Amino acid sequence: MSVEQTATMAPRVYGVAAEFQSPAELLEAVRKLRQRGYQRLDALTPFPVHGLDEALGLRRSPLGWAALAAGLTGASGALLLQWWTGAVAYPLVVGGKPYFAWQPSVPVTFELAVLLASFAAVLGMLALNGLPRFYHPASNHKRYPRVSDDGFLLIVENDGPAFDAARAAEALRAVGGQHVEVLED
Amino acid sequence: MSTVATSVESLVLPSEVWARGRNRLAALALAGWVASLPGFFADPGRFAQSYLVAYLFWLTLPLGALFFLMVQHLSGAVWSVSSRRIVEAVSGVLPVAAVLYLPVALSLHRLYEWTHAEIVAADPVLRGKQVYLNPHFFLVRAAFCLVVWSLLSLVLRGWSVAQDRTGEASSRKAVVWSAAGLPLTILTVTVAAFDWVMSLEPHWYSTVFGVYLYAGGAAAAVAAVILLLLTLRRSGWLTGQVHVEHYHDYGKWLFGLIVFWAYIAFSQYMLIWYANLPEETQWFRTRTQGGWTVWALALAAGHFFVPFFALISRAAKRSLPWLGAVSVWVLLAHYLDLYWQVMPAFHREAPAWHWLDAATLVAVGASLGLAFWRQLKDVPLAPVADPRFSRSVEFHNV
Numbered sequence: 001m002s003v004e005q006t007a008t009m010a011p012r013v014y015g016v017a018a019e020f021q022s023p024a025e026l027l028e029a030v031r032k033l034r035q036r037g038y039q040r041l042d043a044l045t046p047f048p049v050h051g052l053d054e055a056l057g058l059r060r061s062p063l064g065w066a067a068l069a070a071g072l073t074g075a076s077g078a079l080l081l082q083w084w085t086g087a088v089a090y091p092l093v094v095g096g097k098p099y100f101a102w103q104p105s106v107p108v109t110f111e112l113a114v115l116l117a118s119f120a121a122v123l124g125m126l127a128l129n130g131l132p133r134f135y136h137p138a139s140n141h142k143r144y145p146r147v148s149d150d151g152f153l154l155i156v157e158n159d160g161p162a163f164d165a166a167r168a169a170e171a172l173r174a175v176g177g178q179h180v181e182v183l184e185d
Numbered sequence: 186m187s188t189v190a191t192s193v194e195s196l197v198l199p200s201e202v203w204a205r206g207r208n209r210l211a212a213l214a215l216a217g218w219v220a221s222l223p224g225f226f227a228d229p230g231r232f233a234q235s236y237l238v239a240y241l242f243w244l245t246l247p248l249g250a251l252f253f254l255m256v257q258h259l260s261g262a263v264w265s266v267s268s269r270r271i272v273e274a275v276s277g278v279l280p281v282a283a284v285l286y287l288p289v290a291l292s293l294h295r296l297y298e299w300t301h302a303e304i305v306a307a308d309p310v311l312r313g314k315q316v317y318l319n320p321h322f323f324l325v326r327a328a329f330c331l332v333v334w335s336l337l338s339l340v341l342r343g344w345s346v347a348q349d350r351t352g353e354a355s356s357r358k359a360v361v362w363s364a365a366g367l368p369l370t371i372l373t374v375t376v377a378a379f380d381w382v383m384s385l386e387p388h389w390y391s392t393v394f395g396v397y398l399y400a401g402g403a404a405a406a407v408a409a410v411i412l413l414l415l416t417l418r419r420s421g422w423l424t425g426q427v428h429v430e431h432y433h434d435y436g437k438w439l440f441g442l443i444v445f446w447a448y449i450a451f452s453q454y455m456l457i458w459y460a461n462l463p464e465e466t467q468w469f470r471t472r473t474q475g476g477w478t479v480w481a482l483a484l485a486a487g488h489f490f491v492p493f494f495a496l497i498s499r500a501a502k503r504s505l506p507w508l509g510a511v512s513v514w515v516l517l518a519h520y521l522d523l524y525w526q527v528m529p530a531f532h533r534e535a536p537a538w539h540w541l542d543a544a545t546l547v548a549v550g551a552s553l554g555l556a557f558w559r560q561l562k563d564v565p566l567a568p569v570a571d572p573r574f575s576r577s578v579e580f581h582n583v
Contacts, residue, residue: 048583050581050583051581060499064498095459095461096461097459097461103454103455103458103459104455104458104459106451106455107455
């Protein structure tokens with residue numbers, strides 16, 4: 001896409017955001033908006049708010065399964081490596097021990113399982129939450145800097161052609177939101 | 186939370202409820218001792234062995250609870266405050282447990298071969314260890330350990346119960362005693378593990394043995410606290426003060442201690458396997474051969490693999506029936522562990538089950554159960570005067 005084309009396109013509406021004063025107000029607003037049918041919500045808060053995940057209807061992250069799969073891969077890979085190098089490729093007697101025994105193989109197996117599981121957890125986390133990113137539409141909100149201090153931002157995201165920004169803004173005001181702004185991509 | 190009763194009166198067991206519990210435990214203790222006594226006269230050697238296993242099994246629970254309690258005080262944990270009184274009642278049985286050491290102290294000659302002068306005289310290794318392994322010094326060390334544990338449990342519970350009346354806001358006294366008591370407890374448990382268990386085979390040594398014993402004891406103690414809380418909950422006690430969020434954290438502790446036990450147990454095993462020194466390997470040779478092979482495999486599966494996978498998911502730790510079942514399992518595995526540490530010293534070929542194993546287990550267990558129950562008489566089941574109490578009740582996992 002050329003620069004001229006981008007410049008002439010109308011900016012897409014990302015969603016509508018409003019600020020709330022406290023975790024309690026935020027939670028109440030989330031519950032009311034979901035009752036009204038707004039399902040695609042996102043909240044930006046300065047600290048983890050108890051009960052927010054449930055209120056937003058977030059499912060449990062699949063990250064644990066990725067870590068488990070990677071951990072099992074690491075464990076079986078480490079066992080295979082130690083068995084193949086010790087008993088097949090370089091069968092040397094060291095200290096009167098068997099070519100391959102499970103006892104001394106456990107530490108390496110454990111370490112490689114933890115290593116790969118950690119990689120999967122960190123990289124999977126980044127893949128799932130889309131970080132790091134240099135731009136997010138919420139940063140256009142003029143109260144955005146407050147969410148790292150004492151502000152609670154709630155975004156009703158654009159969920160398709162039926163999305164009506166004016167009605168979403170009205171809904172946010174109705175549940176007590178202040179500084180309601182339409183966010184553009 | 187509006188359902189939480191924070192008045193002191195509503196959290197004290199009514200005297201008729203308390204008396205009913207006491208009568209049951211007293212009957213059980215009486216039955217246990219009556220069943221054990223004929224065994225003591227018929228076969229004093231076997232009685233000593235069975236009693237030692239039973240005693241160690243029950244003793245490590247209050248010791249583990251004492252460890253847990255001091256860690257909570259030192260870390261300033263809030264979540265555990267609402268269930269702290271139950272932990273204090275478990276560790277509070279230590280003075281009674283100290284008295285119950287007497288049958289072991291009177292059976293040294295039947296348990297420990299280093300108490301036999303003619304064996305020591307003929308054995309250069311045991312002669313070398315005589316400075317440490319002799320009955321007098323042994324009993325002095327045992328008394329010191331038992332007094333230290335009893336004192337710490339009395340002081341910590343006494344401070345907490347006094348707080349109910351005085352409403353003292355500062356927990357400084359408990360923190361100071363825990364700071365002094367935690368290292369002292371770990372050292373004295375190591376002494377007890379070396380003396381009471383390791384010296385059953387006096388040629389063998391493993392420096393990590395005290396940690397090994399205590400890791401299993403701490404895991405079993407958390408399992409016991411979970412089961413006691415669940416039992417009280419079934420009768421409608423502490424239902425609002427100790428809820429799923431607290432059980433979830435106890436589940437995390439149980440999981441962590443299971444893994445820690447496995448880490449220590451395996452480290453001990455692998456280092457001895459790798460060094461391959463005869464005086465070290467014989468302990469494991471006895472315990473992994475013949476009839477003990479199955480036992481050793483059952484221990485690895487029962488004390489690590491099964492509870493590890495049974496507790497790894499969040500949902501498992503938050504399901505109270507499941508957590509209770511795993512706690513029962515961990516207590517059984519703890520018994521397997523102690524039996525496997527002690528009994529092969531006397532029965533080298535295969536496990537030899539004896540009815541005294543069960544009788545002494547009931548006798549010691551019900552006696553300490555009675556001591557536990559005594560701690561819950563006339564005191565609220567939760568430290569309601571602790572300033573952190575309401576925050577503890579409202580605790581929520583992120």
